[in-house]
Amino acid sequence: MNDLDAIAEQLSEQALRQQQHQQEEDHALVSRILEIYDQKTVAHRLRQVSGDWTRESLNRWYNRKSVPRALTSVEVTMLQSMLPSPPKHHGKYAFRFIDLFAGIGGIRSGFEAIGGQCVFTSEWNKHAVRTYKANWYCDPGQHQFNEDIRDITQSDRTDLSDEEAAAHIRATLPDHDVLLAGFPCQPFSLAGVSKKNALGRAHGFACETQGTLFFDVARIIDAKRPAIFVLENVKNLKSHDKGNTFRIIMETLDSLGYEVADAAVTGANDPKIIDGKHFLPQHRERIVLVGFRRDLNLHQDFTLRALDALYPPRRPTFGELLEPTVDAKYILTPTLWKYLYNYAKKHQAKGNGFGYGLVDPTNPASVARTLSARYYKDGAEILIDRGWDKALGEQDFNDAENQVRRPRRLTPRECARLMGFEAPQGKAFRIPVSDTQAYRQFGNSVVVPAFAAVAKLLEDKIKQAVKKR
Template identity: 50%
Template sequence: MTEFLTADRREVLARARELYTQKELAERLDYTAKQIGRWERGEVDVPAAIVPALQQVISDRAGYRDDHEADFTFIDLFAGIGGIRLGFEEAGGRCVFTSEWDKFAQKTYIENFGDDHGIHGDITKVDASEIPDHDVLLAGFPCQPFSLAGVSKKNALGRPHGFECTTQGTLFFDVQRIIAEKRPKAFLLENVKNLVSHDGGNTFRVIMEVLEKTLGYVVRPMVVDGRRFVPQHRQRILLVGFQQDVGFDWEKVLAKMPAVAEGPRLRSILHPEDGKEADVDDHRYIGADGKVQKKYTLTDRLWQYLQGYAEKHRQAGNGFGCSVVGPTDTSRTLSARYYKDGSEILISRGKRRNPRRLTPRECARLMGYPDTFRIPVSDTRAYKQFGNSVVVPLIAEVAAAMKPGIMHLVKGEPLQFELPQD
């Protein structure tokens, strides 16, 4: 009798595969990915002699936590700087795979989460079978129109086709193929509110048909305003999906959240400028006098330009205008273009002084990131990254609301969708 029974060896292999792709594991064990695939499929027994090496690569993984320390696993697609990950880690999840193509976003992500399983760049070049098994798929995928031309042509020729033909060439297709291959128990997809009306409603219709009819998931979409948690009007659509109906009800979830009108005000995220934050971010944003550095205040030329541009559009009835706000206000939506002129959110400095932009730290707070979140990139890159991110406490609330359904499907726990009281 060998030291490790066949079932034990498969269990160790399964744990290793949660942390590494077949290719990564093959490189570390000096085997081929094809051979590892045969072990996983049960075509060949996992050699007993390889088990110690498997255990070693598991223990070598920086930041690795045993399964009993994580309630469920998830993958982070189109990860950005990890806002969705933060929310699901707070709910007890462990990330086992990350994909993000932008090298500057990767830098911020690694700075804050480490490089325990690496970051895969272009998800279109990742084979779905190479992605570790996971309980929950997370994706803030970009919004792209779907071409109907190919489908119409196949209809005319009498050829069969599936939704793959409709979504092929879009980044949603990559979400689709990974769900089809890995069959996670649940998913959360995040996008801009306009996804519903994009391309005359065709985009959203196709997405829902793929998720519900082709993939067979129960999907509950909802547009939610992040203003419930941060002083920013930020509406995003969240698509919550489960393998079966577990009773997830958005109305009950929203009823547990703070009311939009009762959300925080900008004073909660602005630098107090009273000297208490002099050491924040190593003086990167605050000067020796305790005040926000002058570089964030608009120049006379830019401020005059923005006022003139706004007036021109007001006279034309277009409604464009830069937005100057103060501590008791909430802001417009922070966008990825904020670095250009900051016009959508300018902080008042009084009637005699030009307004200023938010600092990157204030942008991080406006998105609900903790002050412990590190910003290793330039201001320009930071503005883009936070403008493209999610409202972290909102995601954390949704993750907590999804967790009963996740745990029911993962471990058979009884369904209980009452969120914990404060």
């Protein structure tokens, strides 16, 4: 073999390696896309820019059962557009935070907006994870994704001591300044456990909260010692089990060395209870626990009462959040509407308040009831009035013209707006899941601008925490 032949062979091998490297990069990109979207959707998008793709051909290509081919630059650009872009401050983050029981990222939004970098996300619901990954940038090199928080806390391991579990948390969880957690409220079992016995343990709170997901949050706080935490739950957490659940939570956080803002305030004007109606036309009350590590002295002069200064000067009206035209499938069927109508009529006769919630989109003062995770079943809590005659007479109900004006559900896109994930003229929130899953996700989430206001209120405190790091 002469020198020219050797050079040609080297160039050929180099070209082959480059081609193989490109194919691996293409495969990795498509893998990330398929974590979010199904093959039918991806094939359709590819076909829009390059007409030779089908669901079957994509499946064969992805599983390496067809002739290897590199994606074109146009195809790569289109696929990358299906993933979230890095935030504007990418690479210049002011602080680090983790997002536990993250849902679809409602709490994350506001903390990312003030310069935070999310370095860890935990969410077990696979459908919520798809929506989360479709909308929030998760830097492959600096972000971890976890499904079951117990993999981190080891709370299901009876063979480990508290200190061994804490060591595992410290070794596997990234350092962070702020911990966010919208933890589920589970029954707290107090049977057979006295407060005296509980406090006699190395980690006394474990006795009273073992088996609940709050216990996993407490373990992480205890092991990682973040400067600040923000915990969110339903308003009824305060009254659950005659107040015992909330008492245990507050005592636990106190014993861990954290000062909870407005901890001593109770009653109807408790600033820890935040109503989303101040930001969007939906009555949605949530309890928010903001905690500061006591030894850092960050808690001075902080109160959630100051949140009212961050209310928007003009709240969007309900009608402004609606789409101009929607598919007829969102209009209640005659059978379902008759059932809801008669159900409400029956309870009206008994003097009860049960029934559907009809919202007039033409009334700028309209405020919807709380969107729930069960909204996909019948939409009863928030029905859009399409001119229905509200008289409860049987003749009015059966009138043909009246039936044409049957109420309709919100669309998933309208739910995204009612929860603050997108504005009508703003960037669209990606919804890669079915309507049923989307309704569940939005119904389980938070009013985004309310927690963005909490983040804004905390911005200076977070800066102080970073300086003390």
